[in-house]
Amino acid sequence: MTEPKKWALVWAGPIGSEELDELFPNMSERYPRTVENLLMDDPDSFEQVNSKQFRYLLDRDYIEVVHDAEYIAEIEEQYECAGAWEGENAALATLAGISFDSTVIAAALVANGTFDFAYSLASGQHHAKRAQGGGFCAYNDVAGAAMLFRDRGLKPLIIDIDIHAGDGTQSILWDTDTPTISVHAGSIFPYDPMVKDLEQVGKRHTFHWPANHAYNCVLEDRPIDESLQWAMNEIDPIVRRYAPDVIVFVVGADGHVGTPQNMIPTADASYTYSGFDATARRVREWADEFCGGRILMTGAGGYQPLDHTPRIWANTAMRLGGNR
Numbered sequence: 001m002t003e004p005k006k007w008a009l010v011w012a013g014p015i016g017s018e019e020l021d022e023l024f025p026n027m028s029e030r031y032p033r034t035v036e037n038l039l040m041d042d043p044d045s046f047e048q049v050n051s052k053q054f055r056y057l058l059d060r061d062y063i064e065v066v067h068d069a070e071y072i073a074e075i076e077e078q079y080e081c082a083g084a085w086e087g088e089n090a091a092l093a094t095l096a097g098i099s100f101d102s103t104v105i106a107a108a109l110v111a112n113g114t115f116d117f118a119y120s121l122a123s124g125q126h127h128a129k130r131a132q133g134g135g136f137c138a139y140n141d142v143a144g145a146a147m148l149f150r151d152r153g154l155k156p157l158i159i160d161i162d163i164h165a166g167d168g169t170q171s172i173l174w175d176t177d178t179p180t181i182s183v184h185a186g187s188i189f190p191y192d193p194m195v196k197d198l199e200q201v202g203k204r205h206t207f208h209w210p211a212n213h214a215y216n217c218v219l220e221d222r223p224i225d226e227s228l229q230w231a232m233n234e235i236d237p238i239v240r241r242y243a244p245d246v247i248v249f250v251v252g253a254d255g256h257v258g259t260p261q262n263m264i265p266t267a268d269a270s271y272t273y274s275g276f277d278a279t280a281r282r283v284r285e286w287a288d289e290f291c292g293g294r295i296l297m298t299g300a301g302g303y304q305p306l307d308h309t310p311r312i313w314a315n316t317a318m319r320l321g322g323n324r
Contacts, residue, residue, distance in 0.1 A: 007321035008114070009038065010049045010106040011121035012098045020091045023136060030305040030313075031122050037314035046321060049109065049118075051101050057108035060151075062144040063100055066172055071131040075138050096138035099123045103141035104148050107296050110246060111152040116293040117321045119313075120145075124250050124300030126166040127190060134168055134190060135301075142250055143172040145296055149246055150178065154294075157181070157244035159235065161279060162252020162300040163223060163259070163269050165195035169250075170214045179213040179242050183231040185255070185267030186218040196220075206234060213242075222268050223255055225275030232282045239286050246294040247287050249320070251276075253302035253312040263303045276312050280319035287320075295320050 013031055020028040038046065063072055079093040099122045106118035126142050127134030142158060146169075149156040157179045160166035165184040171194070173180050186196040196218045197207045204227060207216040215238055217231035254263055257270040287295045297320055302309030 006045060006047045006115070007117040007119070007317075008049045008106060008109050009035070009046050009119050009121060009317070010051050010054075010102045010109070011035075012051045012102060013121065020095065023089075023092065024303060024305075026305040027136075028305075030299075030302055030309050033306065033310035034121060034313045037310050038317060041314060041318055042322075045318070046119075047115075049105070051098070051105045054105045054108075055101070057105050057112070058148075062104050062147055063097075063139055065147050066130070066140055066143045067128075068131040075133075092136065093138060095122060096125060096128075099125055100139040100141040100144055103296070103298055104144045107145035107148045107248075108152075110294050110296050111149055111154060117295045117297070119297040119317045119321070121299065124162070124252065124298035125168075126160055126162060126250055126300055127164070127168045129168045129171045135164070137168060140168050140172055142166065142169045142248060142298060145248055145298075146173060146176075146178050149248075150176070154245040155242070156246050156248055157239065157242055158248045158250065159283060160184070160250035160252070160300070161228070161231075161255070162250055163187070163255040163264050163267060164252070164301060165190055165192065165216065166250060167192040167195050170195065170216075174212050174214065177213055179215065179238065179244070181215045181217070181235055181238060183217045183219065183228065183235075185223050185264060185269055186220040187267040188265045204230070220267070222270070224270045225272055225278070228255075228271055228275045228279060232279060239290065243290050246291050246296065247283060248296045248298070249283050250298050250300050251280075251313060251316050252300035253304070253309040254300075256302075256304060256308050256312060258308070259303050263301070273312065273315065276316055277319060280316045284320050
């Protein structure tokens with residue numbers, strides 16, 4: 001009996017910086033602590049891939065496909081863009097580049113069949129739009145991965161469970177046939193009328209744009225495990241209709257119970273570990289049924305950086321990558 005194929009953990013770490021931690025306390029600790037958890041769980045189940053050494057996997061610069069040239073120059077030359085910080089932040093600009101490269105390289109490893117599952121560690125910058133940053137996001141690596149999959153002849157489908165809507169990803173992919181599915185709280189941020197029905201504030205609802213393959217499950221009533229699973233049931237017919245070749249799974253951990261409420265205003269989000277695990281199993285089932293097991297996982301938000309965020313990301317990666 002052959003051993004299960006290893007999955008890939010892709011990053012260019014270590015990523016630690018006082019500048020990042022000024023944006024949110026201990027923000028940079030999320031990444032090395034996730035690796036520590038994975039190494040404790042099962043170090044033989046995955047292969048660490050240094051994205052800096054794998055640029056040859058890319059046949060074009062996908063940042064230029066996803067973002068306007070003038071916007072890229074602002075970040076690379078002035079280290080600033082509209083987002084959660086004002087003025088220069090070289091660390092965040094550097095993280096944006098690392099995140100984008102790592103995610104698109106992870107996508108290439110899945111697309112060429114080297115791995116069925118890859119997890120891009122410092123990733124999930126889903127608020128960045130074509131010429132505008134948002135939150136802590138500058139380059140949209142999720143959209144970049146989707147573009148690579150499309151160029152490689154695969155049909156990607158994006159499932160984003162960050163507590164904040166994947167507004168940037170939806171915007172960038174709006175005129176493509178790539179489905180973007182976002183399960184979010186509809187909270188004050190991002191204030192984007194394209195991701196929630198402003199006439200249903202405070203109510204659980206769906207807000208879809210089928211002609212543009214954009215779908216939102218909005219959990220404004222109170223995001224808990226039950227509502228997360230309600231969203232998975234709502235997603236099921238969408239996944240079946242599109243029958244994707246690969247799923248891009250954006251695993252924001254900021255819906256976990258106890259997340260500081262200043263990060264998710266108006267939303268008393270209370271997902272538990274069980275809720276995240278059940279969602280990961282559902283994604284794995286869809287991937288096995290439609291995609292030959294192909295999944296690309298990214299992170300996104302997570303504001304319990306010393307404990308719950310890295311643990312949730314490690315747990316999810318193990319659920320998606322185990323026994324392949």
